[in-house]
Amino acid sequence: MKSTRRKRKQRKKRNSYGMAYTVLILDDDEDFNSLLTDIFEQADYVVASLTDPIEAVEVFTHTDYDLVVTDHKMPEMTGAEFMRTIKGIKPEVPVVMVSGYLENDMIRELIRDGVGGVFLKPLNIFSLLERTSELIEEAVKLKAAAKTNPDVSKAFEMDSPDAKLGFRFRSFPCKSSASSDFAERLHSFRNFKLALTLIGGPGTHYRQICEDLAGFYEDTADRFAYFSRDSFDESKLRAALETAKADDASRLTCVLLSVEDMSPEQKQLAAILPKAEGPFSGYAYDIRVIYCVSGDLDDLYDEELIDEHLYILMGTAEVRVPRLKDCSSDIVLMAQQLVVQAAQKVGSQNTPRFDKSAREFLRNYDWPTNYAGLTERVDSAVAATQGGVISIDVLRTAEKELVEETISSRYEVLLKDARKELVNSAIIMFGDDASKAAPFFGADTASINSIINK
């Protein structure tokens, strides 16, 4: 059996990480295998060529390839079976079938199972290479789109966010890339030692987020205590420490909400707490602190809202909570959850539902006060409808009651709408290609996308 061989050349087709694209070639016929290998190496791919399908499945499972080329007729396993097997492992990797002869029924079957291309001998090398580069390009685009566009990423998602993330998460449904990235980052920081800083916009639901964090630990001896500006002082803190001690806690995590609004004394207390200094020394368990703030640490420091000690301490681990408007695919689900809670609160028999216009509004609204704003809006809408259908008008009325709209803010909203429409129009005229519209406005694609997703 021929072993995996890799030859690297100077000039390779590069992917976005600047690495050459890799192709796995499977053909039990040694001569044809080396022919295919030569063709792809000539075309600057990095090639792994194998002759045994069983081994190929093994190699495929543990290595990332951009494309697979396989023969059909092989002793241990047909190419069609091989393709079905690897499509079950990584469905996104395109597979091309190269064969001497195929029945029409077999071609139909291959199509059904998601073949990327079929090439019969005598081989047309040029169209084979053309097709493979097309397939790789499409797969790369789809992957990129799945990252930025929640609608496409849905195609890859399993139903429960927990199944996808591999851990329990409730503060965001994680249907958007911004929120699932956040969930993953938060999870990766779960074992922080002293201090963790959560940076979120106004109205962020830190408490639910920290409850998610608390849920990451299986150790039941982990304790969390929450403090706000009104409840954070030495005596309350000491009480929490004593309670944890009485509970035989192995660790206490103190969550401090809106640190920047605290008094200088409270901030001093916040700075010494994780170091277990002063009044907090002598406890037999670890003390950690989660600082929740609404802005960049640098800005807070410049505005003298936090001093150098806090700045250094808080800077050890930072996680940014996404703004609600950046998680547009999550909002409707979150709102629905809130409706259920709100309906229970007012003792309504029927749970109201959102109509299409309302869902649209929820997704597109700016949510300057994030989760708090959403909660308020849903609560007043539920109170207003008494169990019927919540339409956009109900939500808008709720808005009027909440914020006295000024002429200046209305102008700003309309101007931003006009901006969004202009940018969208340009994108449409460039063939729905945001990357072409970006240089048109002298901007990068990310800023263009952020305007149209607002």
Place this chain on the structure above:
Amino acid sequence: MSGRILVLDDEENYAEMLRDLLLENNYRVDTATRPEQAIMQLEEIPYDLVIADYKMPVMDGAGFLKRSRELYPNLPFILVSGLMNTPELVKVANMSVTLVLEKPLDTELFLESVARFSKPSTQEERVKALEVPESLTDAKEETPAMPHLPRFFSGGSKASTAFLEKAWSVLSSGSFLYVGSPKGGDLDLALKDLSEWFGNEDKPIKQYTLPAIQELGMAGLIEQDFSEMSRLALVRLSNATQIAEAQDFAAATQDNDSGIKIVFEIPCAYLKNVKGLERELVQLPDFIIRKMDTARYARRIARVTAERLSKTNCAEFTSEVVFAILEYPWPRNYSELQSAIQSAISESEDTPLALASFGKLFARSRFETMIPNDRLKYLLTKAQPHILAQMATNEAGGLDPIIKELNIDSGITDLESIPLLKPEIGEI
């Protein structure tokens, strides 16, 4: 929300058979019998599955698949065909066809496959689509949602969506609609969608003059043969006095359950003569506040024209043309956009459309004199007067409180000369 399926088959009977089968299974279906028509529909509507025949005249299934793939590389695409030979199968396999099914169709397998890509509508959604407000007074509070996205009319801008929603709502609860229509507007396209939503498929919409319809009378109208004609009719009013006459005609025939809908088109110049119409009158907005629609139409017109003249590269726009289309006010709306692009493509070589092909139309374009970073600010400054005017119509005191609140120099008499009030929004 359930998705939509597009069925393309040159044999009308077969297309209808597939449609009926899918409808019975609660899918939302559109049919087309010509590939070009299907491409246009694809451009306009987000489908979640396409089902097409392979053997068709002019453009075969593979050609259609190729065009669809250019538009949507990942749209599920089922080919339904009689016998296909090996080269044909290999060809479509290499164009990422999703599934190939043989005629005669195994219905069970077919429906099973469709279910993989499209969700049937739920009972709730079907009921909702049929819902119409119970009375005129209720209708004001509860606008029924449009049954689908428009196919012909572009409702991409806020103003145009609001227009179409209101038109749909008025006609859902009554037989008459009055539309204030600007010069060269796209009312015809809106009517095509409305007509289809009221169950007239794509039957042509007949146009009448007011005297003609008065002579025919509602009774005469009802008696016509509607097998090749929409039950939605358009009456173009040609002078101010006809507005009151049209209202008299409507008042005399208020009750009818024939499904006939009449739209009276009122040229904008006569709108000031309108009296006694509130709910039934909607205003088709001008292109100047519909940039997104302008962009969509521009693309559609260019694509169709480029195809017709075999200059497919002309379907693309150069930056200077994108800029000029956004910048130009399009005072004669759709008709002006259409003729500008059509004549530009006929002037142009088979290359992406450039300013030179538009003759003098864009002579005053500021494209040349401006760096890319200033473009958005400039275009927003042009949009600003319309934003202020729109705010003024909603403000009790009109423009004055707005001018005061936004610190606009009160010496300014012309909204167009006001610099951008929040220039930071023009920065990206």
